Amino acid sequence: MNVTEFRTDRYPTAERFIRWRDKLVEELVPTVVRSDEADDFRASARLLDLGPVRLSALTHPSVEVCRTSRLVRQSDTERCLLLLNLRGSQRVVLGSLDTTIGPGEMVLVDTWHPWRCWARARDGAVEALWLRVPRALLPLPIDKINQLAAVRLPGGQGLGVLLSGYLQQLLAGAAAYRATDGAGLATVTVDLLTAWCVHHLDAEARLTPEAHQRVLLQRIHDFIDSRLGDPGLCPTAIASAHQISTRYLHRLFQGQGMTVVGRIRQLRLERCHRDLGNPQLGSRPIHVIAARWGFTDAAHFSRTFRAAYGMPPRDYRCLVHHGRGGHASSSTGHGPTTTRASSRSRLGTERIA
Numbered sequence: 014m015n016v017t018e019f020r021t022d023r024y025p026t027a028e029r030f031i032r033w034r035d036k037l038v039e040e041l042v043p044t045v046v047r048s049d050e051a052d053d054f055r056a057s058a059r060l061l062d063l064g065p066v067r068l069s070a071l072t073h074p075s076v077e078v079c080r081t082s083r084l085v086r087q088s089d090t091e092r093c094l095l096l097l098n099l100r101g102s103q104r105v106v107l108g109s110l111d112t113t114i115g116p117g118e119m120v121l122v123d124t125w126h127p128w129r130c131w132a133r134a135r136d137g138a139v140e141a142l143w144l145r146v147p148r149a150l151l152p153l154p155i156d157k158i159n160q161l162a163a164v165r166l167p168g169g170q171g172l173g174v175l176l177s178g179y180l181q182q183l184l185a186g187a188a189a190y191r192a193t194d195g196a197g198l199a200t201v202t203v204d205l206l207t208a209w210c211v212h213h214l215d216a217e218a219r220l221t222p223e224a225h226q227r228v229l230l231q232r233i234h235d236f237i238d239s240r241l242g243d244p245g246l247c248p249t250a251i252a253s254a255h256q257i258s259t260r261y262l263h264r265l266f267q268g269q270g271m272t273v274v275g276r277i278r279q280l281r282l283e284r285c286h287r288d289l290g291n292p293q294l295g296s297r298p299i300h301v302i303a304a305r306w307g308f309t310d311a312a313h314f315s316r317t318f319r320a321a322y323g324m325p326p327r328d329y330r331c332l333v334h335h336g337r338g339g340h341a342s343s344s345t346g347h348g349p350t351t352t353r354a355s356s357r358s359r360l361g362t363e364r365i366a
Contacts, residue, residue, distance in 0.1 A: 015062035016187045030054035040069045042124045043088045050074035061187045063199040067145045075134045082127045091148040092124045100140035104131040107163035117168045121161045150203050176209045241281050244309050248273045281306045282321050290333045299326050
């Protein structure tokens with residue numbers, strides 16, 4: 014997976030702002046960039062290349078970014094740009110629209126209209142994520158996209174939480190992705206962005222059945238991840254929370270090459286495996302760690318852990334912390350052996366602890 018780290022402090026002071034400006038134009042769209050901090054511009058970026066889809070995490074001083082009418086005529090690449098603000102504020106002016114967003118809020122701009130953005134630092138820096146998607150990949154008419162341009166939209170509720178959390182996690186886990194994951198991750202990203210747009214346009218009927226299904230699966234996986242410590246987490250509870258039948262839930266997971274119960278067990282075991290190997294948790298009883306991740310029966314947990322990792326949890330903890338215990342199976346440093354293959358078949362967005 015193509016992940017690039019960029020820092021201006023690697024360059025001479027006089028070159029820093031120019032290098033940053035050129036990188037911003039390369040990653041987003043041709044713009045005019047200005048800053049009062051240009052004499053010693055300290056900024057960084059983490060850039061994830063998913064082919065036609067690109068995600069950029071930027072940290073920088075206050076800047077002004079202008080997409081002029083002249084640049085639109087010269088370089089109308091027809092891209093949609095989603096800005097997720099994380100720190101500081103961002104003011105966007107597009108035509109008669111004048112919108113300011115704070116941390117956790119989002120705004121959509123495009124490349125076929127002129128616009129201006131002022132990013133104002135807080136505590137010395139602005140932090141934001143920029144998602145770049147070709148308009149041709151969004152299954153929405155251009156007039157619908159225009160309706161959302163420069164509109165302040167929340168990232169702290171509903172689909173906004175799902176989209177903003179997904180984008181941050183997508184970039185945070187980029188080092189673990191394989192080159193072959195790019196196309197699948199790009200598809201999921203576009204589907205989530207489309208669902209977010211459709212939600213605010215109240216035009217969900219425009220989503221394809223395939224996009225509906227992928228977005229639903231992403232919601233379900235995030236739901237499972239966030240509730241692993243709940244002993245009541247089961248197919249019935251998951252289906253009820255998403256207003257679908259249990260039968261349909263099982264059918265969705267069959268298409269991913271796994272069972273619902275198997276996926277829950279896999280993630281719980283991985284969390285326990287991680288905690289048992291953490292020296293800072295060395296004094297915490299094993300049954301407490303197991304209960305934290307939803308295993309209420311200590312004997313059942315011990316059997317399940319041994320089946321997955323080739324040794325009882327107590328022996329694994331001794332082996333990791335003190336170099337004693339039984340012989341680790343080939344899977345000790347990874348996930349449960351019975352589910353590793355199936356986990357790869359899921360959408361490339363799941364977070365494996």
